Amino acid sequence: MAETVGCDVVVIGAGIAGSSAAFHLASQGVKTVLVEREHPASGPTGKSSAVCHYFYTVPELSRLARRGIQILKDIPRSCGGPVVFHSNGVLWAAGENNADEFARAIARIRDEEGGGIAALAPVDIARMAPGFDLAGIVLAAWEDEQGYADPYDAANALTKGARDRGAVYLGNRTVTRFAIAGGRFTGVELSDGTKVAADRAVVAAGPWTKSLLRPLGIDLPLHVERHAMAVLNAPGVATTVLPFSWVDDIRSHYARPEGANTILIGTWAGGGTGIRNPDAAEKPKRVAVVGDYDAGVSTAESVWIVEQMAPRVPAVADLGIRPGYACMYDMSPDDLPIIDRVPGVEGIAFAAGSSGHGFKLGPAVGEEVARLATTGPSALIAPFSLARFA
Ligand SMILES: Cc1cc2nc3c(=O)[nH]c(=O)nc-3n(C[C@H](O)[C@H](O)[C@H](O)COP(=O)(O)OP(=O)(O)OC[C@H]3O[C@@H](n4cnc5c(N)ncnc54)[C@H](O)[C@@H]3O)c2cc1C
Numbered sequence: 001m002a003e004t005v006g007c008d009v010v011v012i013g014a015g016i017a018g019s020s021a022a023f024h025l026a027s028q029g030v031k032t033v034l035v036e037r038e039h040p041a042s043g044p045t046g047k048s049s050a051v052c053h054y055f056y057t058v059p060e061l062s063r064l065a066r067r068g069i070q071i072l073k074d075i076p077r078s079c080g081g082p083v084v085f086h087s088n089g090v091l092w093a094a095g096e097n098n099a100d101e102f103a104r105a106i107a108r109i110r111d112e113e114g115g116g117i118a119a120l121a122p123v124d125i126a127r128m129a130p131g132f133d134l135a136g137i138v139l140a141a142w143e144d145e146q147g148y149a150d151p152y153d154a155a156n157a158l159t160k161g162a163r164d165r166g167a168v169y170l171g172n173r174t175v176t177r178f179a180i181a182g183g184r185f186t187g188v189e190l191s192d193g194t195k196v197a198a199d200r201a202v203v204a205a206g207p208w209t210k211s212l213l214r215p216l217g218i219d220l221p222l223h224v225e226r227h228a229m230a231v232l233n234a235p236g237v238a239t240t241v242l243p244f245s246w247v248d249d250i251r252s253h254y255a256r257p258e259g260a261n262t263i264l265i266g267t268w269a270g271g272g273t274g275i276r277n278p279d280a281a282e283k284p285k286r287v288a289v290v291g292d293y294d295a296g297v298s299t300a301e302s303v304w305i306v307e308q309m310a311p312r313v314p315a316v317a318d319l320g321i322r323p324g325y326a327c328m329y330d331m332s333p334d335d336l337p338i339i340d341r342v343p344g345v346e347g348i349a350f351a352a353g354s355s356g357h358g359f360k361l362g363p364a365v366g367e368e369v370a371r372l373a374t375t376g377p378s379a380l381i382a383p384f385s386l387a388r389f390a
Helices: 016-027 059-073 099-112 122-128 151-164 206-216 299-309 314-318 362-374 379-384
Strands: 004-012 032-035 090-094 118-120 139-143 147-149 168-170 175-181 184-190 195-203 223-233 245-248 253-258 262-267 320-331 338-341 348-352
Touching: 004 016, 004 168, 004 184, 004 362, 016 032, 016 151, 016 195, 016 362, 032 151, 032 195, 059 099, 059 362, 059 379, 090 099, 090 122, 099 118, 099 139, 118 122, 122 139, 147 151, 151 168, 151 362, 175 206, 195 206, 195 362, 206 320, 206 348, 223 299, 253 299, 262 299, 299 314, 299 320, 338 362, 338 379, 348 362, 362 379
Parallel strands: 004 032, 004 195, 032 168, 090 245, 195 348
Antiparallel strands: 090 139, 118 139, 175 184, 184 195, 223 262, 223 320, 245 253, 253 262, 338 348
Protein backbone atom coordinates (compact mmCIF):
# COMPACT_ATOMS: atom_id res chain seq x y z
CA MET A 1 0.00 0.00 0.00
CA ALA A 2 1.24 3.53 -0.81
CA GLU A 3 2.89 5.24 2.12
CA THR A 4 1.66 8.62 3.39
CA VAL A 5 4.09 11.02 5.05
CA GLY A 6 2.90 14.12 6.87
CA CYS A 7 4.76 17.42 7.38
CA ASP A 8 4.35 21.18 7.58
CA VAL A 9 6.33 22.01 4.43
CA VAL A 10 7.37 19.84 1.50
CA VAL A 11 10.40 21.13 -0.43
CA ILE A 12 10.70 19.97 -4.05
CA GLY A 13 14.24 19.74 -5.45
CA ALA A 14 17.57 19.30 -3.67
CA GLY A 15 19.66 21.68 -5.75
CA ILE A 16 21.42 24.47 -3.90
CA ALA A 17 18.16 26.43 -3.36
CA GLY A 18 15.97 23.52 -2.23
CA SER A 19 18.59 21.95 0.04
CA SER A 20 19.08 25.34 1.69
CA ALA A 21 15.31 25.87 2.02
CA ALA A 22 14.99 22.48 3.75
CA PHE A 23 17.97 23.27 6.00
CA HIS A 24 16.53 26.62 7.09
CA LEU A 25 13.03 25.25 7.62
CA ALA A 26 14.29 22.32 9.70
CA SER A 27 16.58 24.69 11.65
CA GLN A 28 13.46 26.58 12.73
CA GLY A 29 11.73 23.42 13.89
CA VAL A 30 9.41 23.27 10.89
CA LYS A 31 8.48 19.66 10.08
CA THR A 32 10.00 19.33 6.60
CA VAL A 33 10.10 16.73 3.81
CA LEU A 34 12.63 17.26 0.99
CA VAL A 35 11.83 15.39 -2.26
CA GLU A 36 14.45 14.99 -4.99
CA ARG A 37 13.98 13.17 -8.33
CA GLU A 38 17.56 11.88 -8.31
CA HIS A 39 20.03 12.96 -5.62
CA PRO A 40 21.20 16.30 -4.15
CA ALA A 41 22.98 18.42 -6.81
CA SER A 42 21.96 16.03 -9.61
CA GLY A 43 20.64 18.94 -11.73
CA PRO A 44 22.43 22.14 -12.83
CA THR A 45 23.75 22.69 -9.30
CA GLY A 46 26.11 19.73 -9.64
CA LYS A 47 27.48 21.04 -12.95
CA SER A 48 27.88 24.58 -11.69
CA SER A 49 31.24 26.34 -11.89
CA ALA A 50 30.03 27.79 -8.59
CA VAL A 51 32.04 31.01 -8.91
CA CYS A 52 30.92 33.20 -6.02
CA HIS A 53 31.11 36.99 -5.87
CA TYR A 54 29.24 39.98 -4.47
CA PHE A 55 29.57 42.02 -7.66
CA TYR A 56 26.18 42.75 -9.18
CA THR A 57 24.65 45.91 -10.55
CA VAL A 58 21.31 45.01 -8.90
CA PRO A 59 21.71 45.74 -5.15
CA GLU A 60 19.37 42.95 -4.01
CA LEU A 61 21.43 40.41 -5.99
CA SER A 62 24.58 41.59 -4.21
CA ARG A 63 22.81 41.19 -0.88
CA LEU A 64 21.52 37.72 -1.74
CA ALA A 65 25.04 36.79 -2.91
CA ARG A 66 26.57 38.08 0.32
CA ARG A 67 24.14 36.07 2.42
CA GLY A 68 24.48 33.02 0.17
CA ILE A 69 28.28 33.07 0.43
CA GLN A 70 28.04 33.48 4.20
CA ILE A 71 25.88 30.33 4.39
CA LEU A 72 28.37 28.43 2.20
CA LYS A 73 31.37 29.52 4.28
CA ASP A 74 29.53 28.59 7.46
CA ILE A 75 28.70 25.00 6.38
CA PRO A 76 31.50 23.31 8.37
CA ARG A 77 30.07 24.87 11.55
CA SER A 78 26.34 24.79 10.79
CA CYS A 79 26.18 21.36 9.13
CA GLY A 80 29.31 19.69 10.47
CA GLY A 81 30.09 19.23 6.80
CA PRO A 82 33.28 19.72 4.79
CA VAL A 83 34.83 23.06 3.85
CA VAL A 84 32.93 23.80 0.64
CA PHE A 85 34.27 27.29 -0.11
CA HIS A 86 37.65 28.17 -1.61
CA SER A 87 38.66 31.83 -1.38
CA ASN A 88 41.02 32.29 -4.32
CA GLY A 89 39.69 35.79 -5.14
CA VAL A 90 37.48 36.92 -8.00
CA LEU A 91 38.78 39.40 -10.58
CA TRP A 92 36.14 40.78 -12.94
CA ALA A 93 37.32 42.97 -15.82
CA ALA A 94 35.32 45.68 -17.59
CA GLY A 95 35.98 47.69 -20.74
CA GLU A 96 35.08 51.20 -21.84
CA ASN A 97 31.37 50.41 -22.34
CA ASN A 98 30.69 49.20 -18.83
CA ALA A 99 33.40 50.82 -16.71
CA ASP A 100 31.14 53.52 -15.25
CA GLU A 101 28.44 51.03 -14.32
CA PHE A 102 31.08 48.78 -12.76
CA ALA A 103 32.58 51.67 -10.78
CA ARG A 104 29.15 52.63 -9.38
CA ALA A 105 28.35 49.06 -8.35
CA ILE A 106 31.78 48.59 -6.74
CA ALA A 107 31.38 51.84 -4.78
CA ARG A 108 27.89 50.82 -3.63
CA ILE A 109 29.02 47.39 -2.43
CA ARG A 110 32.18 48.82 -0.82
CA ASP A 111 30.56 51.81 0.92
CA GLU A 112 26.99 50.74 1.65
CA GLU A 113 26.86 46.96 1.79
CA GLY A 114 29.76 45.90 3.97
CA GLY A 115 32.72 46.02 1.59
CA GLY A 116 34.86 43.12 0.47
CA ILE A 117 35.40 44.62 -2.98
CA ALA A 118 37.86 47.05 -4.55
CA ALA A 119 38.23 48.79 -7.91
CA LEU A 120 41.52 48.07 -9.63
CA ALA A 121 43.15 50.15 -12.36
CA PRO A 122 45.02 48.39 -15.20
CA VAL A 123 48.37 49.00 -13.49
CA ASP A 124 47.17 47.05 -10.41
CA ILE A 125 45.66 44.31 -12.57
CA ALA A 126 48.99 43.88 -14.41
CA ARG A 127 50.71 43.19 -11.07
CA MET A 128 48.14 40.55 -10.10
CA ALA A 129 47.75 38.96 -13.51
CA PRO A 130 51.17 38.39 -15.05
CA GLY A 131 50.84 36.70 -18.40
CA PHE A 132 47.48 38.34 -19.11
CA ASP A 133 47.02 40.61 -22.12
CA LEU A 134 45.02 43.51 -20.68
CA ALA A 135 43.88 44.98 -24.02
CA GLY A 136 40.59 46.82 -23.63
CA ILE A 137 40.45 46.54 -19.84
CA VAL A 138 39.66 49.85 -18.15
CA LEU A 139 38.79 48.67 -14.67
CA ALA A 140 38.31 45.50 -12.64
CA ALA A 141 36.33 44.56 -9.57
CA TRP A 142 38.49 42.58 -7.13
CA GLU A 143 37.02 40.50 -4.30
CA ASP A 144 39.92 38.93 -2.46
CA GLU A 145 37.83 36.82 -0.05
CA GLN A 146 35.50 35.31 -2.62
CA GLY A 147 36.17 32.48 -5.06
CA TYR A 148 34.30 29.28 -5.74
CA ALA A 149 32.57 26.43 -3.97
CA ASP A 150 32.15 22.71 -4.46
CA PRO A 151 28.48 22.52 -5.46
CA TYR A 152 28.08 18.80 -4.64
CA ASP A 153 29.55 19.24 -1.20
CA ALA A 154 27.36 22.29 -0.59
CA ALA A 155 23.99 20.75 -1.56
CA ASN A 156 24.79 17.46 0.17
CA ALA A 157 25.96 19.18 3.36
CA LEU A 158 22.81 21.32 3.50
CA THR A 159 20.65 18.23 2.89
CA LYS A 160 22.48 16.41 5.65
CA GLY A 161 22.11 19.47 7.90
CA ALA A 162 18.35 19.43 7.23
CA ARG A 163 18.14 15.71 8.05
CA ASP A 164 20.18 16.16 11.23
CA ARG A 165 17.54 18.70 12.29
CA GLY A 166 14.69 16.26 11.68
CA ALA A 167 13.82 16.77 8.00
CA VAL A 168 12.86 13.66 6.04
CA TYR A 169 14.72 13.28 2.74
CA LEU A 170 13.00 11.29 -0.05
CA GLY A 171 15.52 10.87 -2.89
CA ASN A 172 15.16 9.15 -6.24
CA ARG A 173 11.47 10.10 -6.32
CA THR A 174 9.73 12.68 -8.48
CA VAL A 175 6.81 14.88 -7.48
CA THR A 176 4.19 14.05 -10.10
CA ARG A 177 1.09 15.87 -8.84
CA PHE A 178 -0.04 18.59 -6.46
CA ALA A 179 -3.15 17.91 -4.36
CA ILE A 180 -5.38 20.98 -4.05
CA ALA A 181 -8.61 21.22 -2.05
CA GLY A 182 -10.78 24.34 -1.95
CA GLY A 183 -8.01 26.44 -3.52
CA ARG A 184 -5.49 25.31 -0.91
CA PHE A 185 -2.41 23.15 -1.32
CA THR A 186 -2.73 19.93 0.69
CA GLY A 187 0.16 17.76 -0.48
CA VAL A 188 1.98 16.05 -3.34
CA GLU A 189 2.12 12.63 -4.93
CA LEU A 190 5.43 11.01 -5.80
CA SER A 191 6.46 8.71 -8.64
CA ASP A 192 6.61 5.68 -6.34
CA GLY A 193 3.06 6.25 -5.10
CA THR A 194 4.08 7.91 -1.82
CA LYS A 195 1.75 10.73 -0.74
CA VAL A 196 3.18 13.66 1.21
CA ALA A 197 0.50 15.56 3.13
CA ALA A 198 1.66 19.11 3.83
CA ASP A 199 0.31 22.57 4.58
CA ARG A 200 2.79 24.32 2.32
CA ALA A 201 5.19 23.65 -0.52
CA VAL A 202 8.48 25.20 -1.58
CA VAL A 203 9.19 24.46 -5.24
CA ALA A 204 12.89 24.75 -6.15
CA ALA A 205 12.94 22.43 -9.15
CA GLY A 206 15.19 24.54 -11.42
CA PRO A 207 14.45 24.03 -15.15
CA TRP A 208 11.67 21.58 -14.28
CA THR A 209 9.70 24.19 -12.32
CA LYS A 210 7.76 25.55 -15.31
CA SER A 211 6.27 22.17 -16.32
CA LEU A 212 5.71 21.15 -12.71
CA LEU A 213 3.60 24.24 -11.98
CA ARG A 214 1.77 24.39 -15.32
CA PRO A 215 -1.13 22.10 -14.18
CA LEU A 216 -1.86 24.72 -11.50
CA GLY A 217 -2.71 27.21 -14.24
CA ILE A 218 0.52 29.18 -14.11
CA ASP A 219 2.73 29.57 -17.18
CA LEU A 220 6.02 30.92 -15.89
CA PRO A 221 7.96 33.06 -18.39
CA LEU A 222 10.98 30.76 -18.26
CA HIS A 223 13.03 29.01 -20.90
CA VAL A 224 16.09 26.76 -20.85
CA GLU A 225 19.50 27.28 -22.47
CA ARG A 226 22.43 24.90 -22.81
CA HIS A 227 25.69 26.08 -21.25
CA ALA A 228 28.97 24.32 -22.09
CA MET A 229 32.22 24.17 -20.13
CA ALA A 230 35.71 23.48 -21.48
CA VAL A 231 38.00 21.60 -19.10
CA LEU A 232 41.75 22.14 -19.50
CA ASN A 233 44.48 19.79 -18.42
CA ALA A 234 46.91 21.95 -16.43
CA PRO A 235 49.03 19.57 -14.33
CA GLY A 236 50.69 21.52 -11.55
CA VAL A 237 50.19 24.88 -13.29
CA ALA A 238 46.45 25.61 -12.96
CA THR A 239 46.92 28.23 -10.25
CA THR A 240 50.02 29.73 -11.91
CA VAL A 241 48.23 30.24 -15.22
CA LEU A 242 45.09 31.38 -13.39
CA PRO A 243 45.78 32.49 -9.79
CA PHE A 244 42.15 33.56 -9.15
CA SER A 245 38.63 33.12 -10.45
CA TRP A 246 38.33 35.28 -13.54
CA VAL A 247 35.42 36.96 -15.32
CA ASP A 248 36.03 38.92 -18.51
CA ASP A 249 33.15 41.21 -19.39
CA ILE A 250 34.87 42.31 -22.60
CA ARG A 251 35.62 38.90 -24.11
CA SER A 252 32.55 37.29 -22.41
CA HIS A 253 34.21 34.32 -20.76
CA TYR A 254 34.95 33.23 -17.22
CA ALA A 255 37.33 30.68 -15.77
CA ARG A 256 38.62 29.28 -12.53
CA PRO A 257 41.16 26.72 -11.41
CA GLU A 258 39.71 23.42 -10.17
CA GLY A 259 42.43 22.29 -7.79
CA ALA A 260 46.06 22.36 -8.94
CA ASN A 261 45.71 20.49 -12.23
CA THR A 262 42.58 21.67 -14.04
CA ILE A 263 41.05 24.89 -15.34
CA LEU A 264 37.36 25.32 -16.18
CA ILE A 265 36.30 27.86 -18.84
CA GLY A 266 32.81 28.96 -19.82
CA THR A 267 31.51 31.64 -22.16
CA TRP A 268 28.30 33.55 -21.82
CA ALA A 269 25.89 35.34 -24.07
CA GLY A 270 24.96 38.04 -21.61
CA GLY A 271 22.78 37.99 -18.55
CA GLY A 272 23.95 36.78 -15.21
CA THR A 273 25.78 39.93 -14.27
CA GLY A 274 22.93 42.36 -14.59
CA ILE A 275 24.76 43.68 -17.66
CA ARG A 276 24.03 42.32 -21.15
CA ASN A 277 26.80 42.27 -23.69
CA PRO A 278 25.28 42.41 -27.19
CA ASP A 279 28.72 41.86 -28.74
CA ALA A 280 29.31 38.53 -26.99
CA ALA A 281 30.60 35.86 -29.39
CA GLU A 282 28.50 33.23 -27.60
CA LYS A 283 24.85 33.10 -28.67
CA PRO A 284 22.08 31.60 -26.50
CA LYS A 285 21.41 27.92 -27.25
CA ARG A 286 17.77 27.21 -26.46
CA VAL A 287 16.72 23.79 -25.17
CA ALA A 288 13.15 23.10 -26.31
CA VAL A 289 12.50 20.11 -24.04
CA VAL A 290 13.95 20.15 -20.52
CA GLY A 291 16.72 17.56 -20.26
CA ASP A 292 16.90 17.01 -24.05
CA TYR A 293 20.28 18.56 -24.90
CA ASP A 294 23.83 17.39 -25.62
CA ALA A 295 25.46 17.04 -22.20
CA GLY A 296 28.83 16.34 -23.80
CA VAL A 297 31.14 18.89 -25.41
CA SER A 298 32.93 18.10 -28.67
CA THR A 299 36.61 18.89 -29.18
CA ALA A 300 35.60 21.60 -31.66
CA GLU A 301 33.34 23.24 -29.07
CA SER A 302 36.04 23.04 -26.38
CA VAL A 303 38.56 24.61 -28.78
CA TRP A 304 36.11 27.41 -29.56
CA ILE A 305 35.65 28.12 -25.85
CA VAL A 306 39.43 28.14 -25.27
CA GLU A 307 39.82 30.53 -28.21
CA GLN A 308 37.59 33.06 -26.44
CA MET A 309 40.05 33.16 -23.54
CA ALA A 310 43.40 32.60 -25.28
CA PRO A 311 43.86 36.18 -26.55
CA ARG A 312 43.59 37.28 -22.91
CA VAL A 313 45.60 34.48 -21.30
CA PRO A 314 47.82 33.01 -24.04
CA ALA A 315 49.07 30.21 -21.74
CA VAL A 316 45.68 28.45 -21.88
CA ALA A 317 46.23 27.69 -25.58
CA ASP A 318 49.17 25.43 -24.64
CA LEU A 319 47.17 23.31 -22.21
CA GLY A 320 45.58 19.98 -23.07
CA ILE A 321 41.83 19.56 -23.45
CA ARG A 322 39.91 17.13 -21.27
CA PRO A 323 36.30 16.15 -22.03
CA GLY A 324 34.01 19.09 -21.34
CA TYR A 325 30.41 18.97 -20.19
CA ALA A 326 27.23 20.97 -20.59
CA CYS A 327 24.11 21.54 -18.54
CA MET A 328 21.04 23.77 -18.39
CA TYR A 329 20.52 27.40 -17.45
CA ASP A 330 16.90 28.08 -16.43
CA MET A 331 16.40 31.55 -17.79
CA SER A 332 13.93 34.32 -17.05
CA PRO A 333 13.33 37.18 -19.53
CA ASP A 334 15.41 39.66 -17.48
CA ASP A 335 18.02 37.21 -16.15
CA LEU A 336 16.78 37.67 -12.60
CA PRO A 337 15.31 34.89 -10.49
CA ILE A 338 11.56 34.65 -9.90
CA ILE A 339 10.74 34.14 -6.21
CA ASP A 340 7.04 34.26 -5.47
CA ARG A 341 3.89 32.42 -4.52
CA VAL A 342 1.77 30.55 -7.04
CA PRO A 343 -1.17 32.87 -7.77
CA GLY A 344 -4.64 31.46 -7.22
CA VAL A 345 -3.54 28.58 -4.96
CA GLU A 346 -2.94 29.07 -1.26
CA GLY A 347 0.28 27.58 0.14
CA ILE A 348 2.87 27.18 -2.66
CA ALA A 349 6.01 29.31 -2.92
CA PHE A 350 8.62 28.84 -5.63
CA ALA A 351 12.05 30.03 -6.73
CA ALA A 352 13.18 29.49 -10.32
CA GLY A 353 14.78 31.25 -13.29
CA SER A 354 18.22 31.52 -11.70
CA SER A 355 19.49 32.39 -15.20
CA GLY A 356 22.96 30.90 -15.04
CA HIS A 357 24.18 32.76 -11.98
CA GLY A 358 22.13 31.23 -9.19
CA PHE A 359 24.64 29.07 -7.36
CA LYS A 360 26.03 31.74 -5.04
CA LEU A 361 22.52 33.16 -4.60
CA GLY A 362 21.00 29.73 -4.00
CA PRO A 363 21.62 29.34 -0.27
CA ALA A 364 20.00 32.74 0.37
CA VAL A 365 17.24 32.16 -2.18
CA GLY A 366 16.43 28.92 -0.35
CA GLU A 367 16.31 30.75 2.97
CA GLU A 368 14.10 33.49 1.49
CA VAL A 369 11.66 31.18 -0.30
CA ALA A 370 11.33 29.15 2.91
CA ARG A 371 10.50 32.41 4.71
CA LEU A 372 8.03 33.33 1.97
CA ALA A 373 6.27 29.98 2.38
CA THR A 374 6.01 30.19 6.15
CA THR A 375 5.98 33.77 7.41
CA GLY A 376 5.89 36.03 4.34
CA PRO A 377 8.11 37.96 1.95
CA SER A 378 11.09 40.07 2.95
CA ALA A 379 12.11 43.29 1.18
CA LEU A 380 15.14 41.48 -0.23
CA ILE A 381 13.06 39.51 -2.72
CA ALA A 382 10.72 42.35 -3.78
CA PRO A 383 12.47 42.83 -7.19
CA PHE A 384 12.03 39.15 -8.01
CA SER A 385 8.24 38.88 -7.97
CA LEU A 386 6.31 37.33 -10.85
CA ALA A 387 4.28 40.54 -11.10
CA ARG A 388 7.18 42.32 -12.82
CA PHE A 389 6.26 40.46 -16.02
CA ALA A 390 2.54 41.28 -15.82
C1 LIG B 1 27.66 24.73 -16.44
C2 LIG B 1 27.08 25.72 -15.43
C3 LIG B 1 27.93 26.62 -14.81
C4 LIG B 1 27.41 27.51 -13.85
N1 LIG B 1 28.27 28.36 -13.20
C5 LIG B 1 27.80 29.16 -12.23
C6 LIG B 1 28.69 29.99 -11.48
O1 LIG B 1 29.91 30.01 -11.73
N2 LIG B 1 28.19 30.74 -10.46
C7 LIG B 1 26.84 30.75 -10.17
O2 LIG B 1 26.45 31.46 -9.23
N3 LIG B 1 25.97 29.99 -10.87
C8 LIG B 1 26.41 29.21 -11.88
N4 LIG B 1 25.55 28.41 -12.58
C9 LIG B 1 24.10 28.49 -12.30
C10 LIG B 1 23.76 27.68 -11.08
O3 LIG B 1 24.39 26.41 -11.12
C11 LIG B 1 22.23 27.50 -10.99
O4 LIG B 1 21.63 28.78 -11.09
C12 LIG B 1 21.84 26.88 -9.66
O5 LIG B 1 22.60 25.73 -9.40
C13 LIG B 1 20.35 26.54 -9.67
O6 LIG B 1 20.07 25.87 -8.46
P1 LIG B 1 18.60 25.43 -8.09
O7 LIG B 1 18.66 24.79 -6.76
O8 LIG B 1 17.68 26.58 -8.29
O9 LIG B 1 18.15 24.38 -9.22
P2 LIG B 1 18.72 22.96 -9.73
O10 LIG B 1 20.15 22.79 -9.55
O11 LIG B 1 18.15 22.86 -11.12
O12 LIG B 1 17.99 21.93 -8.79
C14 LIG B 1 16.65 21.54 -8.99
C15 LIG B 1 16.50 20.14 -8.45
O13 LIG B 1 15.12 19.80 -8.50
C16 LIG B 1 15.01 18.43 -8.82
N5 LIG B 1 13.68 18.21 -9.38
C17 LIG B 1 13.19 18.70 -10.54
N6 LIG B 1 11.91 18.33 -10.71
C18 LIG B 1 11.59 17.58 -9.63
C19 LIG B 1 10.40 16.89 -9.25
N7 LIG B 1 9.27 16.93 -10.00
N8 LIG B 1 10.42 16.20 -8.08
C20 LIG B 1 11.53 16.15 -7.30
N9 LIG B 1 12.68 16.80 -7.63
C21 LIG B 1 12.70 17.50 -8.78
C22 LIG B 1 16.14 18.22 -9.82
O14 LIG B 1 16.52 16.87 -9.92
C23 LIG B 1 17.24 19.11 -9.26
O15 LIG B 1 18.12 18.40 -8.41
C24 LIG B 1 26.03 27.52 -13.55
C25 LIG B 1 25.17 26.60 -14.19
C26 LIG B 1 25.69 25.71 -15.13
C27 LIG B 1 24.76 24.76 -15.80
